[in-house]
Structure formats: structure tokens, C-alpha cells
Amino acid sequence: MSQTDRVDSAAWTRDASPAHRGLRAWLLTGIVDDAGSHQGPHARTATRTHAWWRVMCLTGLDYFSTLGYQPAIAALAAGLISPFATIVLIALTLLGALPVYRRVARESFRGSGSIAMLERLLPWWAGKVFVLVVLGFAATDFMITITLSAADASAHAIENPFAPAWFHGNQIAITMVLIAVLGAVFLAGFREAIGIAVVLVAAYLALNVIVVGVTIGHVLQHPVVINDWWGALTAQHGNPLMVAGIALIVFPKLALGLSGLETGVAVMPQIHGSDADDADNPRTRIRGTRRLLTTAAVIMSVFLITSSLTTTLLIPQSEFQPGGPANGRALAYLAHLYLGSGFGTVYDVSTIAILCFAGASAMAGLLNLVPRYLPRYGMAPQWARSVRPLVIVFTAIAFLITIVFRADVDAQGGAYATGVLVLITSAAVAVAVAAYRRRQRWATIGFSVVSAVFLYTTVLNVIERPDGIRIAALFILGILIVSLVSRVGRSFQLRATSLTFDDKALSFLEADAARGQIDVISHEPHGEGGGEYQKKNRQERQESNMPRSAHTLFLEVHPSDSSDFEEDLAVTGVQRYGYRVLEVRSGNVPNTVAAILLAARDRTGVVPPVYFEWTEGNPLSNMLRFLFTGSGEVAPVTRDVLRQAEPDVKRRPLVHVV
Numbered sequence: 003m004s005q006t007d008r009v010d011s012a013a014w015t016r017d018a019s020p021a022h023r024g025l026r027a028w029l030l031t032g033i034v035d036d037a038g039s040h041q042g043p044h045a046r047t048a049t050r051t052h053a054w055w056r057v058m059c060l061t062g063l064d065y066f067s068t069l070g071y072q073p074a075i076a077a078l079a080a081g082l083i084s085p086f087a088t089i090v091l092i093a094l095t096l097l098g099a100l101p102v103y104r105r106v107a108r109e110s111f112r113g114s115g116s117i118a119m120l121e122r123l124l125p126w127w128a129g130k131v132f133v134l135v136v137l138g139f140a141a142t143d144f145m146i147t148i149t150l151s152a153a154d155a156s157a158h159a160i161e162n163p164f165a166p167a168w169f170h171g172n173q174i175a176i177t178m179v180l181i182a183v184l185g186a187v188f189l190a191g192f193r194e195a196i197g198i199a200v201v202l203v204a205a206y207l208a209l210n211v212i213v214v215g216v217t218i219g220h221v222l223q224h225p226v227v228i229n230d231w232w233g234a235l236t237a238q239h240g241n242p243l244m245v246a247g248i249a250l251i252v253f254p255k256l257a258l259g260l261s262g263l264e265t266g267v268a269v270m271p272q273i274h275g276s277d278a279d280d281a282d283n284p285r286t287r288i289r290g291t292r293r294l295l296t297t298a299a300v301i302m303s304v305f306l307i308t309s310s311l312t313t314t315l316l317i318p319q320s321e322f323q324p325g326g327p328a329n330g331r332a333l334a335y336l337a338h339l340y341l342g343s344g345f346g347t348v349y350d351v352s353t354i355a356i357l358c359f360a361g362a363s364a365m366a367g368l369l370n371l372v373p374r375y376l377p378r379y380g381m382a383p384q385w386a387r388s389v390r391p392l393v394i395v396f397t398a399i400a401f402l403i404t405i406v407f408r409a410d411v412d413a414q415g416g417a418y419a420t421g422v423l424v425l426i427t428s429a430a431v432a433v434a435v436a437a438y439r440r441r442q443r444w445a446t447i448g449f450s451v452v453s454a455v456f457l458y459t460t461v462l463n464v465i466e467r468p469d470g471i472r473i474a475a476l477f478i479l480g481i482l483i484v485s486l487v488s489r490v491g492r493s494f495q496l497r498a499t500s501l502t503f504d505d506k507a508l509s510f511l512e513a514d515a516a517r518g519q520i521d522v523i524s525h526e527p528h529g530e531g532g533g534e535y536q537k538k539n540r541q542e543r544q545e546s547n548m549p550r551s552a553h554t555l556f557l558e559v560h561p562s563d564s565s566d567f568e569e570d571l572a573v574t575g576v577q578r579y580g581y582r583v584l585e586v587r588s589g590n591v592p593n594t595v596a597a598i599l600l601a602a603r604d605r606t607g608v609v610p611p612v613y614f615e616w617t618e619g620n621p622l623s624n625m626l627r628f629l630f631t632g633s634g635e636v637a638p639v640t641r642d643v644l645r646q647a648e649p650d651v652k653r654r655p656l657v658h659v660v
Contacts, residue, residue, distance in 0.1 A: 054290035056196050057272045058298050059203040060363070064147065065262025065298055066203055066305075067360035069210060070353045071154045072259050073309040074332035075415045078322045079255035082235045086249035088310040091256045092303040094459070098452040099426050100299045103263045105433040105449070107270065107291040111284055114374070115267050116429035121375075123435050133375065134485060136428050138478030140264075140371055142470070143421030145477070146414050147261070147364035148400050152180040153409040155357040157330040158350045163343050177409040178401055184361050185397035188369070189390055196272070199359065206356045209349050210305060213337045217312035220340060227315045254463040257419040259306050264425050265367060266295045309333055330411035368396055403473075419463050420470025427456040494642050497590055498571045498597040503605070506575030510582050514553055515606035521552040522602075522612045524559075524595055524636065525583075535581045542613045545660040556583040557598060557612070559591045573598060592639035599655040600647060611656040612640065 073084075080087040103116075110118050117140065121133050156176040160169045169176065221227055239245050273294070276286035313332040321328040321335065328335040334353060338346030369389055407413045434449035464471045503511065514520040523542050525535070535556065542548050562569075571594060573586045588594040595612060603609050614637035641657040648654040 051274045052196055052272055054273050054294045055297070056200055057269050057290075058266075058294040059199040060196055060269050060272065061262055061266045061294065061298055062203040062207075063199055063356060063359045063363040064265045064367075065302060066207060067151060067353075067356045068258050068261050069206075069305055069309060069333060070158070070357050071150070071330050071411050072256070072306065073313040074322055074328055074330050075258060075412060076256045076310055077313055077317070077319070077332060078329070078412060079415070080249075080252045081319060082231060082238060082314065083245060083249050083252060084256075084314045085307065085311045086245060087253040087256050088259070088306050090249055090253040091259050092306060094253075094455065095260060095299055095303055098430070098455060099260055099263055100295060102426065102430045102433050102449065102452060103267055103295050104292045105436070105445075106267050106429055107295065108288050109433065109436055110267065111270055111288055111291075115264055116425070116432045117371075117375070119432040119436060120428060123432060123439075131482075134481050135478050136424070137371065137375060138481050139421050139424035139428075139474050141368065141421075141477045141481070142417055142474040143261070143264075143425055144364040144368045144371070145396065145399060145403060146418040146421060146473070148181065148184065148361040148396075149177070149403045149407070149409075150411055150414045150418055151357040151360040151364070152177045152184070152400075153404065153407075153414065154330050154411050155180055155354040156409060157411060158334055158353050158357075161327055161331060161334070162347055162350045163338070164347060173409045174404060177404050180358060181361070181397060181400045181404065184358065184365060185393050185400075187362065188365055188393040202352075202356050202359055206352045207301070207305075209337075209352050210309070210333065212345075213333050213341065213349065214305065214308045214312060216340050217316055217336050218308065221312060221315055231315050251462070254419070254423070254459045255415075255466065257423050257459065257463060258415060259302065260426060261418070261422045262298065262302075263295065264429065265363065266298060267291065268367065268370065269294075312336065324410070324412060365393070365396060368392070413469070416463070416467025417470040417473040419467070420460070420474055423456060423460040423463055424474070427453065427460050430456050494639065494646050495593070496597050496600070496643065496647050497568050497593045498601075499568045501571040501597055501601045502573065503601070504572070504574045506577075507573045507584050508575070508605070510555055510575050510584065511602050511606050514555060515608045517553065518608065519549065519552060520555065520602060520606065520608050520610035521548055522555050522557050522584075522599065522610050524612055524614050524640075525556045526558070535579050539581070541615075542660065546613050546658045548613060548658070554581070556581055557595060558583055558585050559594050560585065560587045561591075562587045562589045569594075571597060573601075592636050593643050595636070595640050596643040596647060596655075599644065603653070603655065609653060609655055611658060613658045613660070614640070615660060 076084045076088060106116050106119065110116065112118075117133060117136055120136060124132050153173070156173050159165055159176060160173060235245060236242070239248060270287060270291050273287050273290040275284045279286050309332070313328070313336065316339075317328050317332060317335060320326060322332070323329060331353075334346065334350055337349040341349075369392055372392060373388075403414075430449060430453040434446060434453050437445035437449055511520060523538060525538055538556075539554055542554070543550065543552075548554070567590075569588055569590070571586055571588060573584050576583050576585055584598065586594060586598065599610055599612055637657060637659045644654050644657065
């Protein structure tokens, strides 16, 4: 059913100027369909698939790019304990987050990730609200990825010895320019470029291997730096047991090193499958995704520990402080120090490039996430299915975040870590619940323990750095407000994404159409047997304008999840107690009745009237019932849905109420 879209388009054409029509057409180009096939590297459908290692590079734009700032943030947050805290982080990655997302890859293989698992596990309104809250944290994660990556890219550009003098002091302006360029790329029509991702990730990792290798060699040649570090560490924190205890406490500050695993399952549709695979269990694609996740986690773990160790040993702690030359760019600092300005500049260029593409990966993630859920829930306008309007909105938000945080990488670390940790925690909870429902005892215990650890980590991070929860709360509040306003504003739209009649239902409609009249009685069954239908039929004939010769056709909408906004409707015909009945399951009665009437008209060419009884009770309470349960004021709302969907009175089904 697409009647509403046609009416909206016609209204625009009549009322808007040619310039406005052209602008609207340009903005809505690339509108997202229900399958999620749209621009962006995380789209659920792919016209061309790739080997898992190439797709890993797509994930690596987000995951591996954190090496640009993670070692510096870790050193600033954990100080001399950074290597030990990093070991704890690596253990949590390999023993906790990695098994969770390997399970997510099996449970949610269409690229919807852990949020789709939560949606399935928690139906009705409670599930929708929970998903909206998780979306708020996901939006925090992706938005801060854009702003933090751009801020760190500008920091690398400013600190380069060949940078123009006017760069200094203009980090906010440079960051906003990089964000604006990112937005312009998506407005022009972003297309995934796995080939570019492979080149960027391969070059960046190769340069990091050189930097880490050279610095490790320097440490081995000058072991005194290890003695100096250990002496300072024990003098500051007492004994090794105390160091281990503090590492367990401070490691949540390093949670940025977990970023990218959710992206790893989002790109699953890009991985080669096999024609022999079952559509409901694509083993080849699942196996490739697990290899992707494992390889990426191992590579990142190696770089995390080696970079944390060398930066802590070779860079004075004062250099990590805000305004210091190693702040936000520890590995780049070492590249310039030990390999010269020429190599350091090459490293800076590579880092800036991958950080910018990390922002593109995050933007693509947002462009997949928002259209996939909010419009389908009725909690965003229809234009939220389109790429370009969303790009404008997200770019404006990124500008605001950059200004508020003054393009400071350290200041945004808490918000970033909060978003990452909440996503991983929700994924751990989702797989634990899935294992419990399958009665997998040991998996349930294991994932429950992982969930508890991540919950502790998240709570500790929120206590230590409350900025993250504040920003996430703003995103969540914004999403909830927009969702409520949109849900109310779109309540009178047709909601059926598709509508089919079975053979029996079609035979009822075609038989009545051959007589020139289709008379539909909306009926709410109460289980009172054949007398109920007889009474309803007699009442409508006596009290309404139904012709005496009419062959009545009952329409029954049986309740389903009322929190669903868009639905695929399947209408079946049945013969009950001598009466013909059309049955359909839906969570929204008036909108469904209107959709069926219009579909019957389009199918037969006959405009069918519909007959209702007035709903008992207070009109205001009935309207609230409609908004939240899909019932309530059925007759008036059905008429208003029909009025908005069909402006031509002659083609609009009439609504009779007695």
C-alpha cells in the first residue's frame, strides 16, 4: 500500500514552487525501503559481496582508527598503570566482548545487530521504549565517533611541523570543516568503497607496525626506561598487588578500545555467502563474520598492548596533558620523534585519512540505524527514511557537539566510552537471554557473567565520567520527544506496508462487486456464537442506511502488537455461522480498516461503505486508547484516515455510524 505517499506527493506538487519541488526531490533521493537497501557501508542488502578480510577493513575504519587517540587517552586516564589496565581491557575484549558478538553474528545474521535481538526479545511497548533508549546510546556512540575522529584528525594536522601557523588556535574551525566535508560527501551520494577501506587500513596498520616496531627496539636497546617506569610506578602506588587492583578499577576509562565490534556484525551482508546455505542459517556468512570479529579483535589487542607499553615508557606523562604535543596523538608523537618529520608526516596523513573515514563509517551507521527503526515505529517523519535530510540533521548535531566540547578529544572520551559500553552491555544481555530461552545452561551462565562485568564497567565509567550519560540522556530525551510527536502526528496515516487477500477473501469481494455493491460491517467479535453476527447484521440494516438487498461482509481486526506502526497485512476470508467474514491481525484497528477498504476499492473498482457502532466511553480516553492500543475511537479515526488518504470524495469509502 502506498496511497499515503501518492497523496503527499500530489499535495506538494500543487502547493510548492518549482524550486521547492526540485529541492524536495533532491533531498528525498535515495529514500530507504523496508529492506534497508540504501547508501552506506552497513546497508543490509548488498549488490556485491566480498571476502571477509576485505569487509574487516570496512569495520577497521572505525575499530583500528581508535589507535589514533586511544594510547594518549589511556595514558592520560590511567597514567603509569596504563599497560596493566590495557591488559585487563584486552582480556575483557577476547573473553567477553568477542564471544558475545560471535553469538550476535549467529542470532542476527542480516546485519541488524544486537538491537534487533533486543527488539525480538522484548515485544510490545516496553520493548519499543527499551530499543529507543539503546538507540540513544548508539546515537551517542556514532555521533561522538564523528566529532572525536574529526577533532583528533585536526589535532594531527595542527601538530605536524609542516602545518601552516594559522592552524594553531583554530582546532574548532578545522574540525568543523572536516565534518562539513564529511556531510557534503554523503549529500553528494556516498557509496561504499571497500577497495578504499582496504588501502587505508592496510597502509595505516603497516605504518603502525613500523612505529611500534621501532619504539620497541628502542626500549630493548635502552632498558633503563623500563626500570625508570617501574620505579616511578611502585613509588607512586606502593606494591604490585596495589597496581593490579588499581588497574581493575581504572580500565573502564580505556573502553574506547572496544569500539567497532557492533560495526563488525552490522556489515555481515557484505560478506560472501554460499548458494548452498540455508536462508535462515547462512553458515558461510556467519563463519566469515566470526573470522572477521576474531581477527580484528586479535589485531587490535596486539596494537593496544604494544602501543600502550611504548607510549607509557617513552613519553613523559606531562606530554599527555591538554595542550601537550602527545595529547590525542601519542603514536604520531613517537613517529616524529624516532623516525623523523618526513615519516611522521606520512603517518599523520594516513591517520587523518582513516579518522575521516571512521567518521564516514559512523555516519553510515546512523543512516542505517535511524531509518531501520524509527519510521517503522511511527516515531519519525517519513522523510527520516531519506539519506540527505538525515545527513543535514546529523551534521548540525556534530557541529553543536564540536562547539560544546571545543573539539577536545579528551573531553569527548567519556561520552564515547559510555555509548560503546552500553551497546556492548545490551548485546551481552541479549545473547544471555537468547541462551536462556534455548535452555543452554552453560552459555547462559557465561554470558550472564559477561553481562555483569560489562554492567559494572558501564556503571563505573558513568560514575567516573558523567558527561557521557548526560549526552546520551539528551539524545534519548530528544529521540523520545520526537518519537512521541511523530507517533501522534502520523497516527492518521495508512500504516500497511503491504496488503494481500487470500483466495476466499477475493471471492467474497469479487462476488459483491459483480452485484455493484460491497457493504462492509466492522465487527469486534465477543465469542457469543452465531447470534452475535445475526444481531449485528439486523441492527445495521435497521438503524443505518444499508440497502435491504445488501449482501453484508463482516470485517474483523484481531489484536496484535499495538506498538508496531507499520505492518504487512494478510486478509483471509472465512465462512462463519452462515456469514462471510474477512479476518486480519493488526495492532491498529482504524488504520487497518481504512487500508482494507481502499485495497478492496482498488481491486474491484467498487467503493465500499463501512458500518460501525459508536464506541462507548469518554472520547478523550478513547483517543488515548487508540494512540497506545490501536483501538478506542474506531469510527471517527477510520473516517479521518480515509479523508487524509483519499482527497477525492467520490472515491472515498463512506463511514456510517449508529
